[in-house]
Structures are given as structure tokens and as C-alpha cells.
Amino acid sequence: MSPGELLNRRWTWVAPMVGLSLVQIPLLVGGIDPGRPWWATALVLCGQLVYTALCVAVPPLVWPRTLTWQLGCVLPVVALGCVLALITTPYTLVWAAVMSAAVLPVRLVLLVNGGLVAGLALLTWQEDNKGLVVVLISVTAMCLSLAHMVRTHRELRLARDRIAALAVAEERSRVARDLHDVLGHSLTTITVKAGLARRVLETTTAGDRALAELVEIVHLSGQALADITATVTGERNASLAAELVSAKSALRSAGLVADFPLAVDDVAPVYQEAFAYALREAVTNVLRHSGGATRCEVRLGPSWLEVRDDGAAVATAAGSRGSGGGHGLTGLSTRLDGVGAHLEAGPLPARGFRLRVSAGEVAV
Template structure:
């Protein structure tokens, strides 16, 4: 619907395109709509009305075809063409009414009701209501101003002839709109879930695979240099443990039950940095961080340390932690450390923010925070997350 809702002046109904269906289904829809035309046609052709003449016989096919077009193809037309189409229906209904019964017949012609139904289907709801009131008032004035006695039976038919088509069609519109809203909500929820899953898997697997790669490379170098086999075995046992933990984290991520711990991420960051030959300078604890910031800060720490290992070429990484802020600093030059896994951060990591930085920004916005990333004046890189 329009910007101002179903009652707004700009609320031209825009229905979703019909889903592809069989030709027989479309034919059935046209047949059902055609059956509704039997009532106004009977009002015109019934024996009491004098039967059919050539003039009315020329008007009725045009009216029926116009009404079917309005109800089937009308919602896909621009507003100006909708107005012309509905105006044509009212003009044909007016001509048919005059041909059959003169001015008095205007208040009893079912053709006006169906033209109002088309207006309620194609126009903004407020326009349809005002148009119905105007048509009803005009018909009553014609009945009142016509010389001779007032035909109360015709006057009594004005109210249902105006109210029923507008009310019923608007009710149908509301039902259709609710159905479309449910479909849109479902589509948005599915898209949001896909984004969440992609973001969380990126955060989980990026860090885990980076640490596994670093520890595996360290074990290989130890064995190739003839070093202590026990150290190599210890690194491989860590790789096995990390693989099992990553598997469990992926399962929790898919189910939406994963809740990272800032303290655990600090411990994991220390081990990963040491395995990569980077000196870690980390805070002793994270107990002072508010609970609502602990989870997004855990993601920031994981992403920042992962990119330091993968892309910075640093020898030192420092993590600073306040009550409502966290910084990850390194002394690197921005040179990749070997694994071509794609650059994620801004500044010397990439020309534009990637999935990692975008995902962190989304997490921080949810708690009223923001993420900043850029090079340090003295060299290196800084990733900062804070509550705005």
C-alpha cells in the first residue's frame, strides 16, 4: 500500500504479481467474476424492465468487459489508467441507467454498485469511501428532485447499493493485504536468518580455521626442523580439540543457541597469537564489562585477533578493555601472513569494509554501539568497539 497506510490519499493498492498458475485456474477466476455480473444484467434485462433493446445491448458488453479488466488486470495499471477505467465504468452505467428507466432508474441500477466495487478495488480506500458517499448522495438528490412522488422503494435501495460493494471489497482488500504482509514478513525473517547464519559462521569458522591453520603449520615446522616431537604432538592435539570445538560451535550457531564468552575468547586469543608467533598483551579479566556488551565484544575480539594473525604481519598484538569499549591494536604492516583467505577489515586490510567489519557493525548497533577501524599514526592497525 502507499506511504500513509490503507486510509492515506497516496495508498494506491499494489498487489503482488499473481503466482504462475495453470491456464484453467485463470479461466476459472474469470468465470467466477463473470457470474457476479448476472445480478446487474438481470436488473437490466428482467421482463419488468421492458426487455432488451439495441442501445442497451451495445452498452452491456462494453461494461462487462471493462469490469472484468478492472478486477483482473486493473491492479497492475498506473493510477491514471485506473481512474480512466473506473470512470468509463461509471459512464457506461449512467448511459445504461438512462436508457432503461430515465433519471429515476439511477438509484436502482446494479451497474453503479459494480462500478463502486471496482473503485474500491483499485483506488485508495479513502477515495473509494468518499466516492461511494458522493454517488449515494447524488442518487438521492436525483430521486428527490425528480418531479412526481418520491419512490421510497428506490430510495431504500440506495444504502445497500452503495455500502455493500464498498465494504465487501475493502474487506477483501484487507484480507489480501494481510496475506501479503505475512508473506513479506516470512521472506524478511528468512533473509534475516540467512544473514545471521552467514555472519555467525563467518565469525566462528574464520577464527577457528585460522587457529587450526597456524597450529598445524607450527607443528609442521617443528617436525621439519627436527625439533621436539612432543611439542608438535601437543600442537596437533590442540588442532584436534579446536576441530571438535569448531564442530560444536557450528551446530550451536545453526540452531541459534551459541553465546560466546568474552573470557573464553581472551583465553583463545592468547593461545592463537602465541601459536602464530605474535606476542599477546591482553587484559587479565573481563568481569567488569556489562553483560549486554560482553557478547558483541567477544565477536569483536575474535574478529580482530583473527585478522591480526591472517593479514597484519605483526609481532605484537595488544587488547585494551574498558567498561564500555574494546580495542585490538597491532604493530603490523598489513602484509598477509600466508593464507589467502580474503581481506576483511578496513584501512590497510582492504579498500572497503568486508563481511567481518559489516557483521561487527550490525552487532554493535543492536546495543547502541559502533565500530571504528583504521591505521595508527605510529604504524599498525586499530579496531575499536564502543558504546556510542
């Protein structure tokens, strides 16, 4: 929360308090003894104005503070109001009741204002001023309702801010995950093809092959840029068939045998986009982390996908295959949760690595 927002929320009570002060003016004027000298009346009114300003200033000063701080500010002001009520007019206690209701929790408000009502009743009962007791009780009830309304409004604003912050965090997580999924594969493939083109140019005179690889690099670079734009705008949709073609091309450029199915028709449509991201992540990890791999197999079913390679199974295969700053296999697992699919990844017993995605049911 910014300092400006905090200041605005601290002063939420000022407008209601000022409005109540306007309502209280006739009560204060009516409670002044007409037999007093004019200077005594002026002194009483000045004292009431100062006390009113003090009561208006307390709520923004004590929020958001601890209960000890609130009591330390409120109780002395209430005590001062009691003194002023004895020497000026009992209606001063109305302001003390308003201020305590604006600041303290409900239980303490009932305790403090209940004490004010009881004390006022004892002092004024013989003076036939019972109406003031009724006014004090009514003001307390009104202020409790107003305090509940203000606090509810404040909680709603805080909840709105938290929802907005969570939405921003979720969007950042989505962009980070999608950028990893998009750029991880594209840049890895570009690196592989650039290395192949360099080797071709260094070892042979097969300029046509090198030119073809360079053309493919240019195409992949443009596609990566388009993918970034689509990711940022939230309009990117992965195609399992397109990922199958792209993965096969990348693996063959790296010198691996790509044993892939010819079509993706067997996969249920509801899973195809999620499986496309899984295939992209798996093939990217094969290109990055499979030491000495010569072959990569992909198998598809109605509600499952499996990718295997015969690379060296390193000791931290699960961790290395899921690298990506927390957006590799972790991000993929989060994406798969959205369609009810489960991710399994780990080294094979003899040699190689396996990534399998499976869902419990096939959507019709």
C-alpha cells in the same frame, strides 16, 4: 509475490460480487415490464446476465493497474449500463455502481456514482420511482464500505508478506555475520597451526610438538563444526573468557607475544558476549593482516576493550582489517549497536593497528 498469489488477490472481489448478484436478481425480475412478450423478456434477462458477468470480470482485470487503465475499463462499462437501463430496467445501474465502487478510488466513486444518482433522479422522478434512487445510494455506500474492507485486507496481506521477507533477510544477515565471526577465527587458527606443524616436521625431528599441533587442529575443526551448527540454529553464545584463552593460543602458535589480562571479571556481564565477538574479530585480523607483527596486547575495562598489535600499518588498514565480504568490522559494529557500544578501528600513528570497543554506560 508469486504469480499464484497475484492471481488469488486479483480475484478477491469475485466472491462479494457474486453475492451481490444474487441479491440483485429479485430487483431485476421485479423491474421487468410484465406486458412484454416472452422473447423480449428473455432477451432482457440474457442481456442482464451478460452485463452482470462483465461487471464481475472487471475488478480482477484492472488490479493492480494504473488509474488510466482502470478508468478505461470502468467508464465504458458504466456507459453500457446506462444504455441498458434506458432500454431494459433502471436497476441495471445498480451493477454499474457496484463495479465502480469495487475498482475506483473513493473520490472517483463518489463522482461516477453521484452522476448516476443524479441522472437516475432526473429520469425517474416524474415516474414515481424514487425508491430506485434510494437503492442506488444505499448500494454505493455499502460497496464503498466493502471496498474499504477488501483493500484493508489486501494491505494487511501485503504487509504480512513484507514482514516475512524482512524476517528472512534479517535471518540471512545474522547467519552470514555469525558464520564470518565463527569460521573466520577458527579457520585462520587452523591455517596457522597447520603451517606451524608443517614447518616443525620439515625442519626438526620434534615429532611430539608437531603431533600436539595436529591434535589442536583436529580439536579446532570439531569446534568449528559445532559452531556452525549452533549458528544455524541460533543457539550460539560467545564467552569472553573462552575467547581470551583461544586467542592467546592462536597468537602464540603464530609466533606472536600475547599480552593478555588474566581474567575478564572487570567487564560488565551485559557486554561480555559482544566483547567476545570483538576480541575474536580483532585477533583474527591480526593473524590475517598484520604484516610483521610480533606482539598483540589486549586490555579490558568495565565497559571497554582494546586490542593493539605492532604490525605494519598498511595504507588501507581499516579496509583490510575489516575484510570479510561486508561481515567483518561492519558486522561487528552492527552487533555492538545492540548493546550500545561503539567501535573504533584504525592504524596507529607510528606502527601497528588498534581496535577499541567502548560503551557509554556500565550496566549494573
